[in-house]
Amino acid sequence: MSFNLRRFMIRRKIFTVLGASFHVYDPDGQVVAFSRQKAFKLKEDIRVYTDETKSTELLTVLARQVIDFSAAYDMVDSAEQRKIGAARRKGWSSILRDSWELLDEQDQPIAQLREDSAFKAFLRRFLSNLIPQHYHLRTLDGHDLATLCVRFNPFVYKLEVDVTGDIDVRLVLGIGVLLAAVERRQG
Amino acid sequence: MxxxxxxxxxxxxxxxxxxxxxxxxxxxxxxxxxVPGLRDHYWTALKLAAAVGWALVTAWAYTAAGLPGALIAAVGGALALFVLSRML
Structure with a gap:
């Protein structure tokens, strides 16, 4: 089974004892995937399953290093047992404006993800979740591939994902889950 | 490299x-x-050092407080090692 939805929403589960959990909903509001971020791990380890029973794993997102300013996360299709790509956080750029690179399986950049505007990014760092984050995923020459928008909600983190361009949807799911797990924690 | x-x-x-x-x-x-990590051997050394430290503290607790002390040190150390191995 492979994930191929072009529109979905990632919602953080409120009551999770250890680590973090996320549900992925399709446009009809049905749960299509469940993600679990392992607790007590210095190296980030996030798994995406088809449902909350965790019987079928879809995707694995693993950090390369324990402490890494420009952290890179490899994404593996669990069914195929193949790496499908990676996401690398641009450490310095992200101080003022969240910025990621999406890499192919050869570790070559294929797209970049950035917050929508530098001014809003600056405000968000002071007003927290009062200004929801919006991200644009674009090819290196600037063509839109997907948008990822955080819904305004001070209590529950919801990230809406809309894939519009020609890109592996699994990579977008992976970076969406990463944003929900990593960027949300960094505030 | x-x-x-x-x-x-x-x-x-x-x-x-x-x-x-x-x-x-x-x-x-x-x-x-x-792919092995560049710092993997440091983490392995850290885990080994923690295991040796656990054994030494348990031995010291046995001489200082007898069997109850050694049991407390052993259980506490085992828990600490478990958490450490989960983290790394």
């Missing part, structure tokens, strides 16, 4: 050190293969 990653199929993949600690597709069979 490159790092060597052995696949289950037996193929030796040489990959750039930017991939250290990550995952690469084996050039022979295509299967996702774990």
């Amino acid at each position: 490159s790092v060597e990653a052995f696949c289950e199929c037996g193929h030796l993949n040489e990959v750039p050190d930017t991939l250290a600690g990550g995952i690469v597709n084996c050039a022979a069979c295509g299967r996702a293969t774990q």
Whole structure:
């Protein structure tokens, strides 16, 4: 089974004892995937399953290093047992404006993800979740591939994902889950 | 600099050190293969040091407080080692 939805929403589960959990909903509001971020791990380890029973794993997102300013996360299709790509956080750029690179399986950049505007990014760092984050995923020459928008909600983190361009949807799911797990924690 | 990653199929993949600690597709069979991290041996040494420390503290607790002290130290140390091994 492979994930191929072009529109979905990632919602953080409120009551999770250890680590973090996320549900992925399709446009009809049905749960299509469940993600679990392992607790007590210095190296980030996030798994995406088809449902909350965790019987079928879809995707694995693993950090390369324990402490890494420009952290890179490899994404593996669990069914195929193949790496499908990676996401690398641009450490310095992200101080003022969240910025990621999406890499192919050869570790070559294929797209970049950035917050929508530098001014809003600056405000968000002071007003927290009062200004929801919006991200644009674009090819290196600037063509839109997907948008990822955080819904305004001070209590529950919801990230809406809309894939519009020609890109592996699994990579977008992976970076969406990463944003929900990593960027949300960094505030 | 490159790092060597052995696949289950037996193929030796040489990959750039930017991939250290990550995952690469084996050039022979295509299967996702774990690349050893550059700092893996430090973490192994840390775990070994913690295990030795646990044994020493348990021995010291036995001489200082007898069997109850040794039991408390042993259980506490085992818990600490479990958490450490889960983290790394």
